[in-house]
Amino acid sequence: MGWPSGYGRRVLAEVDSTNAEAARLAPGLVGPEWILGLRQTAARGRRGRGWVMPAGNFAATLVVRLDEPPDRVALRSFVAALALYDGLEAVTGTAAGLALKWPNDVLMNHGKVAGILLEGLGQGALAVGIGVNLVAAPEAAEVESGAVLPVSVLAETGVRVTPEALLEALAVAWASHEERLVTYGFGPIREAWLARAARLGEEITARTGRETLTGTFETVDEAGRLVLKTPKGRVAIAAADVFF
Template identity: 75%
Template sequence: MGWPEGYGRRVLAEIDSTNAEAARIMPDLAGPEWICALRQTAARGRRGRAWVAPEGNFAATLAMRPKETQDVVAQRSFVASLALYDAFAMLTGAEAALTLKWPNDVLLNGGKVAGILLEGLPGGGLAVGIGVNLIAAPGPAQVEEGAVPPVSLLSETGVRVTPERMLDALAEAWAVREHVFVTYGFAPIREAWLARAARVGETIVARTGTRSVTGIFETVDARGHIVLDTPQGRTAIAAADVFF
């Protein structure tokens, strides 16, 4: 396992949030840089939700300046999902127990073990925020009703991984998947993601801020949108929370 060439690496004892730190360092960033915090005091998940992160769990952000248009940049959530999948498989050997949940979660034995948060930064920057339940998972009271129950890597595999080791594995896996994405586009990333996707062919619920759509999960299209077969016909949804 080696640190990928061209990527910066910083491990901080404590920070408010790694995505916030990414925004602070963006003006002086010479190239993509991983920021890992051993403790966060103001961690955030999607839609501004609090992210519960006990010490020993993993919190990191890749700060970068992508060159693509915004719709293509958003497809890096799939790059991140695949990189997490690869890193977990490498660290635990539990490849068969891992699946990917649209749009940005990794599941282990059906429970949520990791989440991803992409945020645009000033000056065309991007923060790819990643949280992993390495040793502990939030309790039921800390999880949205109906959401996939969280699990930890330790509880499900018996493998104890430090944040620093997780960072090294993830950075290596990301560099490989990012190279494919930049070189060949979204198509091979989409194909690899769908091969590991959770609940394809099953009925799911996609909730946006204004509506709830129930249908059979058919595929992810060339834009990264989830496609559901509903009683009203095939529906492609750009952004939503998915419930099983």
């Protein structure tokens, strides 16, 4: 497979969180860098939620510096999701059961196997944090009510994957999709993401913090927004938690 040219890599036996480490390292980095934490002591998910990480699971952050508007930078959540999909297919030998859940989760057999967290670090630096349940998943009681239940790669496929093996597959896939985004724009990334989307054409619920909207998941638009067909018309949503 081979490590992608131009990307740094560091593997840490223990860290508070790979996104926190990314923030500390970002000012001194001259190129994109992957940071893998084999143990995290203060992991976080979206909206500041805790992220449970048993030993053997995957936690990594890519630090990249991008001279782009914020809305363009945010499209890296789609790049990360596609890279995770391809990476998991590479290390397990199958894409069966894999699907992408807007805005930034990866599903396996209808359960959440991975999550993505993007954080701006200032001075054009972006942290792309990725957590994957390789060998164990949190208990149902540990997740938000109504959320997709967590699953692990090992339980769903019977394949035991090391964090280091997934990192290499993920880094290769990221480099490929990132090059496609830079070269051809969001169009091909959007099409690839929609081809792997969970519940496309079905009824879903989106909670934005201000309101809850239920409608048919029609598409993701050219800005990466979720488009719902609701009784009040079509609505484009920039940020929300999605429930099935």
